[in-house]
Amino acid sequence: MVTKSEAVSKLKELSDIITKSREAYFNFNQSDITDQEYDQNISEFANIIAKYPELEDEYKVLDQIGAIPNSKFKKVKHLSPMYSLSNAFTNEDIYNFLNQMRSFLDLSGSEQIDLVFEPKIDGLSLSLIYKNGYLFQALTRGDGQIGEDVTENARLISDVPLSIPVKNGTLEIRGEVYFPNSTFSELNDELKIKGRKTFSNPRNAASGTLRQFKSNKNRNTNLCFFAYSVGNAPYRLADSQAMLLKIFNDLGFKTNNLSKVFTSVEKLLQYYEEVFSLRPELDYDIDGIVYKVNDFRLQERLGFRSSSPRWAIAHKFPAEMSITVIEDIEIQIGRTGTLSPVAKLKPVNIGGVVVSSATLHNKDFIKGLDNKGNKIRGGADIRKGDWVTVYRAGDVIPKIKDVDISKRNQISKPFAFPDHCPSCNTKVKIDESDSAIRCHNSQGCDAQIIAGLKHFVSKKAFNIDGLGGRIIEEFYQKDLIQQPGDFFRLESKSKHALNLIEFFGKGWGKKSLKNLFNSIEKARLIKFERFLFSLGIRHIGENASQVLATYFDSWDVFYNKIKCGISKNDKQFLFEIEGIGQLMVASLVEFFSDFKEREKLDDLLNYVKIENFIKSSKIETAITNKKLVLTGTFKGFSRAELKSICERHGAKVLTALSNNVDFLVVGQSPGSKVKKADQLGVKQIFEEEFKALIDYSL
Numbered sequence: 175m176v177t178k179s180e181a182v183s184k185l186k187e188l189s190d191i192i193t194k195s196r197e198a199y200f201n202f203n204q205s206d207i208t209d210q211e212y213d214q215n216i217s218e219f220a221n222i223i224a225k226y227p228e229l230e231d232e233y234k235v236l237d238q239i240g241a242i243p244n245s246k247f248k249k250v251k252h253l254s255p256m257y258s259l260s261n262a263f264t265n266e267d268i269y270n271f272l273n274q275m276r277s278f279l280d281l282s283g284s285e286q287i288d289l290v291f292e293p294k295i296d297g298l299s300l301s302l303i304y305k306n307g308y309l310f311q312a313l314t315r316g317d318g319q320i321g322e323d324v325t326e327n328a329r330l331i332s333d334v335p336l337s338i339p340v341k342n343g344t345l346e347i348r349g350e351v352y353f354p355n356s357t358f359s360e361l362n363d364e365l366k367i368k369g370r371k372t373f374s375n376p377r378n379a380a381s382g383t384l385r386q387f388k389s390n391k392n393r394n395t396n397l398c399f400f401a402y403s404v405g406n407a408p409y410r411l412a413d414s415q416a417m418l419l420k421i422f423n424d425l426g427f428k429t430n431n432l433s434k435v436f437t438s439v440e441k442l443l444q445y446y447e448e449v450f451s452l453r454p455e456l457d458y459d460i461d462g463i464v465y466k467v468n469d470f471r472l473q474e475r476l477g478f479r480s481s482s483p484r485w486a487i488a489h490k491f492p493a494e495m496s497i498t499v500i501e502d503i504e505i506q507i508g509r510t511g512t513l514s515p516v517a518k519l520k521p522v523n524i525g526g527v528v529v530s531s532a533t534l535h536n537k538d539f540i541k542g543l544d545n546k547g548n549k550i551r552g553g554a555d556i557r558k559g560d561w562v563t564v565y566r567a568g569d570v571i572p573k574i575k576d577v578d579i580s581k582r583n584q585i586s587k588p589f590a591f592p593d594h595c596p597s598c599n600t601k602v603k604i605d606e607s608d609s610a611i612r613c614h615n616s617q618g619c620d621a622q623i624i625a626g627l628k629h630f631v632s633k634k635a636f637n638i639d640g641l642g643g644r645i646i647e648e649f650y651q652k653d654l655i656q657q658p659g660d661f662f663r664l665e666s667k668s669k670h671a672l673n674l675i676e677f678f679g680k681g682w683g684k685k686s687l688k689n690l691f692n693s694i695e696k697a698r699l700i701k702f703e704r705f706l707f708s709l710g711i712r713h714i715g716e717n718a719s720q721v722l723a724t725y726f727d728s729w730d731v732f733y734n735k736i737k738c739g740i741s742k743n744d745k746q747f748l749f750e751i752e753g754i755g756q757l758m759v760a761s762l763v764e765f766f767s768d769f770k771e772r773e774k775l776d777d778l779l780n781y782v783k784i785e786n787f788i789k790s791s792k793i794e795t796a797i798t799n800k801k802l803v804l805t806g807t808f809k810g811f812s813r814a815e816l817k818s819i820c821e822r823h824g825a826k827v828l829t830a831l832s833n834n835v836d837f838l839v840v841g842q843s844p845g846s847k848v849k850k851a852d853q854l855g856v857k858q859i860f861e862e863e864f865k866a867l868i869d870y871s872l
């Protein structure tokens with residue numbers, strides 16, 4: 175039985191954890207704890223309150239809007255992915271953005287690309303799906319692939335039409351839900367009167383209101399919605415973004431009235447300053463401006479990178495800052511052994527988000543030097559106990575802007591960067607390739623293995639729900655999980671030798687265990703590119719995994735080829751792949767030649783089924799499934815665009831000629847490849863023929 179004073183301190187601790195993870199959840203940030211751990215905390219909390227009901231008033235966490243946000247909302251796959259935007263912070267970034275597009279499209283500097291200026295509302299992205307004219311489903315963004323079904327609550331937003339005059343087919347309208355600043359304080363006053371916890375900012379209020387469970391059945395006039403793009407559509411609604419916004423109005427949607435088309439980037443940047451100064455007067459929060467290429471034909475040509483479009487960018491407003499103190503400096507060890515220093519901060523609110531740690535980048539940054547050895551912060555180093563200015567720019571990890579040495583404690587000492595790994599005590603070395611300090615004991619370093627296992631189950635890899643960082647650490651320490659294959663043996667182990675419910679302790683019932691086993695079971699079917707990414711091979715991130723999957727189509731083909739290549743000491747076939755550089759080849763070879771890695775991998779392969787790469791485009795032409803090499807320069811396209819066109823048509827672009835190449839595409843002033851193609855008998859096609867082969871009509 176807990177005493178009352180134990181209960182008070184436990185409640186305080188639990189309410190902090192619950193509030194923090196709920197905030198992270200509402201902001202769609204990464205939470206450190208899993209749904210199960212969250213539920214466990216809630217039930218522990220409820221048990222204590224049941225014993226000491228008089229304490230309830232002091233700790234209101236059980237009674238907030240949107241309490242217990244877990245699997246209550248159905249998860250639904252988006253019809254097409256909701257991409258995120260890359261960020262720009264300076265005017266120079268915007269000029270670079272334009273130059274990159276110009277070079278991709280092979281335009282000269284004088285040719286204009288018109289941009290649409292749209293304020294970036296700091297709310298919640300929402301996708302509205304209309305079937306035959308009626309609102310069928312409303313989904314939150316989620317991770318971009320899978321969102322949450324919030325249809326019932328979205329129906330209550332008066333800016334969301336329940337029917338639209340497009341009566342045939344499925345039309346997906348995307349936009350932003352926000353809570354107006356003018357009614358935000360009213361809402362908080364109301365919550366205060368009811369003795370409930372208030373919202374820290376309008377975005378949390380929007381998220382909380384949209385995701386609350388007790389919907390009153392009246393149209394909710396508090397939440398608002400701006401439409402800004404189309405996902406799936408039965409036909410092309412418009413030729414340009416500006417026209418689309420007009421059509422949205424005709425369909426009954428609101429669009430932002432500060433949106434505007436610009437033909438000159440200078441004027442656009444001027445308007446950015448104007449809108450920035452308007453910001454306090456607006457009835458919604460904006461955290462930047464989105465620039466989109468106006469012409470949809472150009473948007474199509476520009477296409478997408480792995481997770482963001484090439485034709486849009488978010489120009490962020492200057493970062494928000496706060497001052498706080500560094501309570502400690504910790505060294506974290508990543509899955510590839512990199513030692514990263516992290517400042518543990520006295521928690522501080524920066525623009526509505528509580529920040530308690532910031533990256534210190536590397537050893538030089540702490541010393542007051544940049545990557546080139548030049549002084550930063552006037553050469554001031556950073557120490558434990560220092561007062562620092564911390565900023566957040568976008569959703570990236572908070573950073574340190576400056577240190578106030580006038581407030582420094584006289585007896586503080588410079589931070590001594592460890593020369594041995596804090597986890598396994600191996601002497602660390604500087605890596606020539608990226609000047610990171612690394613522990614090279616990859617097979618025997620607990621911290622690296624644990625980080626690798628966390629990566630393995632993470633969202634973009636195997637995506638196993640219910641395995642938070644703390645659980646994995648415990649599993650590892652107690653010898654339950656040592657390598658990826660062990661996850662798939664967990665259920666049978668628990669049937670025979672081990673009582674997992676006892677292992678997890680209070681809060682873990684049969685149901686949470688069943689959920690965990692279900693999500694492990696579900697994860698056994700995995701896409702090729704995800705599988706490759708999950709292995710955590712150095713330099714093989716999401717992009718490289720995608721490139722390899724696009725190239726090889728099937729895991730078996732890739733794996734056999736690489737095994738065979740390694741036994742014959744042949745790396746050439748990897749060098750031939752566009753987008754796979756030297757460092758990547760080296761680390762692929764290192765990984766797959768490692769006997770222990772191979773053993774773990776082969777063990778894992780017993781449990782998983784790897785799906786072939788699914789091409790996103792369904793365009794089938796004469797070059798589909800063909801291997802191509804490009805040479806020379808082209809009149810109509812840049813090399814980058816030509817390559818991206820080939821990929822959209824399901825062709826593979828290689829860097830070097832060999833017998834298995836189908837076509838050499840020859841531009842102007844071709845190099846020695848033409849001669850080599852003659853010798854090898856590879857068919858050569860010129861730009862016009864190439865266009866004809868793919869029915870190119872743009």
Ligand SMILES: [Zn+2]
Binds near residue numbers: 596614618620
């Ligand atoms: Zn180590």
